[in-house]
Amino acid sequence: MDIDAAREVARRAVERRDLPLLGQNPNVTYRMGIMGGTFDPIHNGHLVAAEQAFDDLNLDVVVFMPAGSPAFKQNKRVTMGEDRYAMTLLATSDNPHFLASRFEVDREGITYTAETLELLSLAYPPNVELYFITGADAIAEVVTWRDAEKIARLAHLVGATRPGYDLAHARNAIMASGLDFDVTYLEVPALAISSSYLRERVTAGQSLRYLTPDAVTGYIHKHHLYGVRPRRYGSTELHD
Ligand code: ATP
Numbered sequence: 001m002d003i004d005a006a007r008e009v010a011r012r013a014v015e016r017r018d019l020p021l022l023g024q025n026p027n028v029t030y031r032m033g034i035m036g037g038t039f040d041p042i043h044n045g046h047l048v049a050a051e052q053a054f055d056d057l058n059l060d061v062v063v064f065m066p067a068g069s070p071a072f073k074q075n076k077r078v079t080m081g082e083d084r085y086a087m088t089l090l091a092t093s094d095n096p097h098f099l100a101s102r103f104e105v106d107r108e109g110i111t112y113t114a115e116t117l118e119l120l121s122l123a124y125p126p127n128v129e130l131y132f133i134t135g136a137d138a139i140a141e142v143v144t145w146r147d148a149e150k151i152a153r154l155a156h157l158v159g160a161t162r163p164g165y166d167l168a169h170a171r172n173a174i175m176a177s178g179l180d181f182d183v184t185y186l187e188v189p190a191l192a193i194s195s196s197y198l199r200e201r202v203t204a205g206q207s208l209r210y211l212t213p214d215a216v217t218g219y220i221h222k223h224h225l226y227g228v229r230p231r232r233y234g235s236t237e238l239h240d
């Protein structure tokens, strides 16, 4: 995609509020957080990490971007983008500085982080800085992602870690890559939560309360995601 086309795509996304309006004042530096992920489903770990990144790094906004067709999950079953986006929208809707975006879901083919960051950096003026937020376990892998050097050039990285998590692995991987990544590590408490854990719980008929917003749980039941077959709306009962 050429530069003008990329700008046009992003301009339209801003217009329909799918991307934040940022960068208007050239004398101000704006900081945009990007939380990428499969969000299958989104959970409180994602939300807490994003909120903490917002606070600690003085971000102006955090954009949650469910991946269209995630590069790493090509051989796994992933819930369709429309559902993952809807759950992300529900989970972020009451937070004024969170935004759920269709930017990746609507893109054809496999979504690569480097390409997303490139489109965003073309779309916004240089006084908008990009902060890509990820779990610290993923940080060690970023160096292996496609066009890692582009990621390093276009964005700051924010690695959310559990208290006591040993950062040596991530630090070594980054150092060994020889790439110039700017990483800030954040300690985020209570972060053993994962989407896989939630999916397993749903399938086993167990509660998701306090693991993800109730609106997300409601959506999962209403649309029978993850193998749940509720007798009535909101129930966690399984039947054959
Ligand atoms: P799965 O269990 O299916 O792998 P997940 O919980 O890891 O799902 P993803 O959508 O894969 O969720 O993750 C999106 C991003 O959020 C990734 O960068 C991941 O490292 C990060 N992340 C996931 N869970 C947490 C958590 N509990 N705390 C902080 N970051 C998290």
Ligand code: MG
Residues within 6 Å of the ligand: none
């Ligand atoms: Mg994961």
